[in-house]
Structures are given as structure tokens and as C-alpha cells.
Amino acid sequence: MLRYTLQKLGYALLTLFGVVTVIFLLFTLLPGDPARMMLGQNETSEQVEIVKKKYGFDKPVHIQYLRYLNDLSPISIHSKNRDDYTFLSEEKYNATPLLSVGKSVVALKTPYLRESFQKNGKEVSQVIAETLPNTFILAVSAIVIAMVIGVLLGIVSVLFKDGFIDKAIQLVSTFGMSIPSFFSAIIFAWIFGFLLNEYTHLNMTGSLYEVDDFGNGKYLQLKNLILPAIVLGIRPLAVVSQLMRNSLLEVLDQDYIRTARAKGLSSSQIIRKHALKNSLNPVITAISGWFASMLAGAVFVEYIFGWNGLGKEIVDALNTLDLPIIMGAVLVIATLFILINIFVDIIYGWLDPKISR
Numbered sequence: 001m002l003r004y005t006l007q008k009l010g011y012a013l014l015t016l017f018g019v020v021t022v023i024f025l026l027f028t029l030l031p032g033d034p035a036r037m038m039l040g041q042n043e044t045s046e047q048v049e050i051v052k053k054k055y056g057f058d059k060p061v062h063i064q065y066l067r068y069l070n071d072l073s074p075i076s077i078h079s080k081n082r083d084d085y086t087f088l089s090e091e092k093y094n095a096t097p098l099l100s101v102g103k104s105v106v107a108l109k110t111p112y113l114r115e116s117f118q119k120n121g122k123e124v125s126q127v128i129a130e131t132l133p134n135t136f137i138l139a140v141s142a143i144v145i146a147m148v149i150g151v152l153l154g155i156v157s158v159l160f161k162d163g164f165i166d167k168a169i170q171l172v173s174t175f176g177m178s179i180p181s182f183f184s185a186i187i188f189a190w191i192f193g194f195l196l197n198e199y200t201h202l203n204m205t206g207s208l209y210e211v212d213d214f215g216n217g218k219y220l221q222l223k224n225l226i227l228p229a230i231v232l233g234i235r236p237l238a239v240v241s242q243l244m245r246n247s248l249l250e251v252l253d254q255d256y257i258r259t260a261r262a263k264g265l266s267s268s269q270i271i272r273k274h275a276l277k278n279s280l281n282p283v284i285t286a287i288s289g290w291f292a293s294m295l296a297g298a299v300f301v302e303y304i305f306g307w308n309g310l311g312k313e314i315v316d317a318l319n320t321l322d323l324p325i326i327m328g329a330v331l332v333i334a335t336l337f338i339l340i341n342i343f344v345d346i347i348y349g350w351l352d353p354k355i356s357r
Contacts, residue, residue, distance in 0.1 A: 005346055012342045019334045024068050027323050028061060034117070034323060055114075056085040071112040072331075078105045113328035118320045124328035127313060132332065134208050135302065135309035139294040141225055142233035147287055150237045151280075154244025155271060158252070169241060176238030182300035185231045189304060192227060202227055205306030228305040232298055236290040240283055247279040285344075292340040295333055 035051040052058040056067055070076045070086060078088035078095065080103050088095055088105050095109035113124035153173070157166045193204035206224035251257065252275055260270050299311035306312070310329055317325040 008342050008345050012338050015338055016335060019338075020069065020072060020331065021065075023327050023330055023334075024065055027327050028064060054085070071114065074111065075106065075108055078107055079103065080105060113331070114324040116322055116325050118317075118322045119325075124324045127325055128310060128328060128332055131308060131310045131313045134307060135295060135298055135311060137208060138225065138228055138232060138298055138302070138307060138309060139291060141229035142294060143236065143287060143291050145229055145233040146236035146240050146290070147283070149233075150240025151244050151283065153237075153241040154248060155276070157241065157245040158248045158271070159267060161249070170245075173238040173241045176234045177242075179234070181231060181235065182304060184234055185228070185301050185304040188227050188231050205304075207306060207308035209308075224305075224307070228298075228301050228307050231305075232294060232301050236287065236294075239286055239290070243282050243286055244279060247282050248275055251275045251279045288340065288344045292337040295336055 034057050035048045035055070049058070056064055059067070067085060075098075076093075076095075077086070078093070079086045081087060088097065088107055093107070093109045093112050095107035097105050097107050099106040110125075113128070115121045115123055116127060119127065153169050157169045160166045189204045192200050193202050197203075202223055206221055208221065208225060209218040210221045210224075211218055248271065252270070257270060257275060260273075265273070295310075298307075298309060299314055301307070302309040302311035303315045310333070314326060314329045316322075317329070
């Protein structure tokens with residue numbers, strides 16, 4: 001099991017290294033001058049050169065790449081020269097020196113995702129820390145909705161197998177899997193946030209916290225979570241209902257279920273006491289994968305509903321060409337995706353020793 005875990009962690013590190021490399025090359029080789037993006041088009045060439053030197057944009061691509069890896073690495077090498085980009089600034093890197101070698105210092109630090117081009121030098125890690133929790137809350141809410149309603153619909157389909165209700169649920173599930181999330185978001189916002197606002201009291205746009213118009217600070221607005229969570233949960237809900245139905249039908253064909261029927265138990269009792277637990281394995285597998293995807297797939301849903309999450313922040317950064325925020329957000333999402341999948345693989349290896357051999 002230890003060897004299996006270390007092997008998975010090794011694959012995760014290699015995958016993450018590949019992601020970092022692709023992100024760097026993709027955004028570094030884009031046409032345009034990063035220094036000019038930071039300052040705007042009306043700044044002088046002298047100011048542009050100062051910014052290039054400060055952030056290392058004047059160096060060759062391979063040097064910039066090594067510096068980017070150095071910024072992200074928890075153990076990194078820093079210069080003792082205050083004018084150097086890699087100077088060990090505690091405010092910048094939050095680093096703890098470990099070893100001094102000549103003109104360099106080896107330090108332990110948190111990954112440095114650099115500074116925003118458009119937010120007055122605000123650190124990307126701070127921007128992500130402010131928005132990622134909102135995306136996490138939205139993703140968890142959508143998963144809960146998908147899990148609860150999807151499992152219930154799957155059970156109902158089995159209870160009314162091949163009947164009108166079963167066929168109606170299958171039709172709705174197929175439609176839910178095929179409709180794009182951004183289209184669902186527009187329709188739901190228009191119908192429930194605009195046309196039926198008098199009855200639903202839901203807003204077309206809004207985030208978890210809203211600023212008081214009279215300057216009394218922020219206040220919690222949970223109703224703004226309802227529509228985006230439902231929209232984001234539609235596709236996984238459809239998948240869960242189909243998986244639950246198929247898995248439950250397969251379990252109900254087992255011998256021990258026939259024995260339960262022979263004892264005179266009703267269909268609902270058999271499902272509740274015997275079949276339900278064994279039918280949830282493929283559902284849990286699907287949900288774990290969907291949760292990781294939701295962190296990345298919430299971009300358009302967040303933007304349409306004005307939800308102040310990481311997805312909306314990415315769209316805003318794309319509009320303003322704020323490359324550090326785009327790079328940092330994509331890297332964080334990719335890291336979370338990798339960690340969740342590795343965690344699921346390790347759990348499976350622990351539950352089924354045959355997998356880890």
C-alpha cells in the first residue's frame with residue numbers, strides 16, 4: 001500500500017510539473033509585452049524598462065521559466081542582493097532561511113504566485129484566497145443537490161421501472177446531461193430571477209456576501225446561492241440518477257435480493273435495507289470526479305450569476321489581460337483536480353488491496 005501511495009504521489013508531481021510548464025509557456029509566449037500590460041499603453045519606455053527589470057521580463061525565456069519554478073517551489077533559492085528579483089523578501093515570499101551558500105540563500109516558503117497586473121500589485125494568492133472559498137461553497141452545494149435528488153430519482157425510476165414515471169425521468173436526465181451549463185444559467189436567471197421574481201424573491205445576479213448600500217459592511221445572502229447551485233448541479237444530477245438506476249437494477253438481480261423477496265419483503269424495504277448501500281459505489285465514484293470538474297467548470301455559471309468566485313475572477317482577468325491571476329488560478333484548479341483524483345485513487349487502493357498490488 002505504501003508503494004502504491006508513493007507511486008501515485010510521484011505521478012501527481014510529474015503531472016503538476018507538466019501543468020506548470022504548459023501554463024508558463026502558454027502565457028509567456030503570447031504576443032504582447034507583460035510590462036506594457038501592467039502599465040498601459042501610454043507609459044514611457046523608461047517606465048516599461050523599470051518594470052521589466054523588476055519582474056525579470058528582460059531575461060531570456062529559460063531564465064524566466066527557472067524563476068517561475070523557483071517562485072512556486074516550497075524550497076527555493078534566493079539572492080542576497082536587494083536589487084535582484086529573487087531577493088529574499090519576507091513580505092514577498094513569507095520565507096524561512098534554511099541555508100546560506102555564498103551570495104544565495106536556500107529557504108522554505110509558501111508557493112509565490114506573483115502579483116496582479118491590474119489590482120495595484122495585489123498578490124495573486126490573496127485574490128485566490130478571497131474567491132476560492134465561494135467557488136468551493138458553490139461546488140459543494142451543487143454536489144449535495146445532485147447527490148440527494150439524483151439518488152432519489154434513480155430509486156423512483158427503479159420502483160416504477162418501464163412505466164411513465166421511469167421514462168419521464170430518463171428523458172429529463174438525458175436532457176439535463178446534454179444542455180450546456182451556461183445556457184441553463186441564462187434560462188434559470190431569466191425565469192426565476194426576473195419573470196417570477198415576485199414569487200421566488202431570487203435575484204438574477206448576486207454573490208454569497210453583498211455590500212450594504214448604507215455603508216454598514218457586508219451581509220450574508222444565502223438566497224443568491226440557490227440558482228447557481230441548482231444550475232451547476234443539473235448535469236451531475238442527471239448522471240447520478242442514471243447511474244443509480246442502472247446500479248440498483250444490477251444489485252436487485254443478485255441472489256440475496258431474491259432471498260429477501262422470498263421472505264415477503266416489499267420492494268421499498270428491499271431497496272432501503274439491502275440494495276441501496278451496495279448501489280452507491282459507482283455513484284460515489286462519479287461524484288468525486290464531478291466535484292473536481294466543478295471547481296473548473298463553474299466559470300460561466302459564476303460569471304452569469306455574478307457569483308464572486310474563482311471562475312468569475314478568471315473571466316475578469318481574461319478581459320483585462322491580468323496574466324498572473326489567470327496563471328495562478330489555472331494552476332490552483334489543476335492542483336486541486338490532481339489532489340482530489342489522487343486521494344480517490346488512494347482510498348480505492350485501501351478499500352480494495354487488489355488495486356494497489
